[in-house]
Amino acid sequence: MNLKQLAAEKAVEYVKDGMRIGLGTGSTAYWAIRKIGERVREGLEIQAVATSKASEKLAQEHGIPLIPFAKLDGLDLTIDGADELDSELHLIKGGGGALLREKIVAFHSKEMIVIADESKLVDKLGSFPLPVEIIPFANEWTLASLDEISANPMLRTEEDHIFVTDNGNYIADCRFGSIDNPAELHRKLLAMPGVVDNGLFIGLAARAIIGRKDGTVTVLERK
Numbered sequence: 503m504n505l506k507q508l509a510a511e512k513a514v515e516y517v518k519d520g521m522r523i524g525l526g527t528g529s530t531a532y533w534a535i536r537k538i539g540e541r542v543r544e545g546l547e548i549q550a551v552a553t554s555k556a557s558e559k560l561a562q563e564h565g566i567p568l569i570p571f572a573k574l575d576g577l578d579l580t581i582d583g584a585d586e587l588d589s590e591l592h593l594i595k596g597g598g599g600a601l602l603r604e605k606i607v608a609f610h611s612k613e614m615i616v617i618a619d620e621s622k623l624v625d626k627l628g629s630f631p632l633p634v635e636i637i638p639f640a641n642e643w644t645l646a647s648l649d650e651i652s653a654n655p656m657l658r659t660e661e662d663h664i665f666v667t668d669n670g671n672y673i674a675d676c677r678f679g680s681i682d683n684p685a686e687l688h689r690k691l692l693a694m695p696g697v698v699d700n701g702l703f704i705g706l707a708a709r710a711i712i713g714r715k716d717g718t719v720t721v722l723e724r725k
């Protein structure tokens with residue numbers, strides 16, 4: 503049983519004719535994109551935008567109509583994965599490095615549904631390193647600022663090169679340990695020059711669909 507597929511396909515049941523849809527990024531969102539593609543081939547009429555170049559390519563391969571952002575004034579629904587989520591539906595995202603585009607798309611959606619297998623559900627966020635997108639200019643100083651707030655930042659690399667996001671930026675993976683106050687940390691990070699955004703998603707997800715090992719799905723709603 504593929505728990506990511508289970509959660510993703512349940513979420514796609516919320517996609518209806520005429521909707522404007524945000525397509526997430528990652529191995530869970532992959533299953534949602536695949537399923538949406540299947541439904542489009544069966545006649546579902548939607549307009550979509552993607553949260554990464556990888557998801558854009560995948561959507562094209564699956565025949566999902568992608569619309570330029572300028573032609574849409576918002577979205578009805580975004581379906582995306584997460585690296586961690588808590589019971590209040592606060593999220594850590596950005597394991598795949600797409601957090602900035604994902605956050606912009608989720609912010610402009612009437613609803614965001616998070617899809618995940620049950621391993622992503624945690625009591626407190628913070629075991630997964632928090633991705634922070636930083637601009638390359640003076641990144642050494644931004645990393646030093648992050649170090650000063652005990653972030654223990656590590657510049658993300660990929661095959662011996664610095665990882666570069668779709669936006670031309672770097673990712674600092676930060677290890678704060680257990681995060682007691684995600685909203686406060688989010689504000690602190692956004693106030694830091696050189697930081698573009700971070701993987702904390704606060705108050706964006708309305709619903710989470712969790713694939714369970716016993717083959718069921720749990721739907722969590724934001725309180």
Ligand SMILES: O=C(CO)[C@H](O)[C@H](O)COP(=O)(O)O
Pocket residue numbers: 526527528529530531582583584585594595596597598599600601604
């Ligand atoms: O935030 C993301 C990409 O930036 C992903 O949604 C997150 O990393 C979860 O990925 P996966 O579904 O592969 O576990």
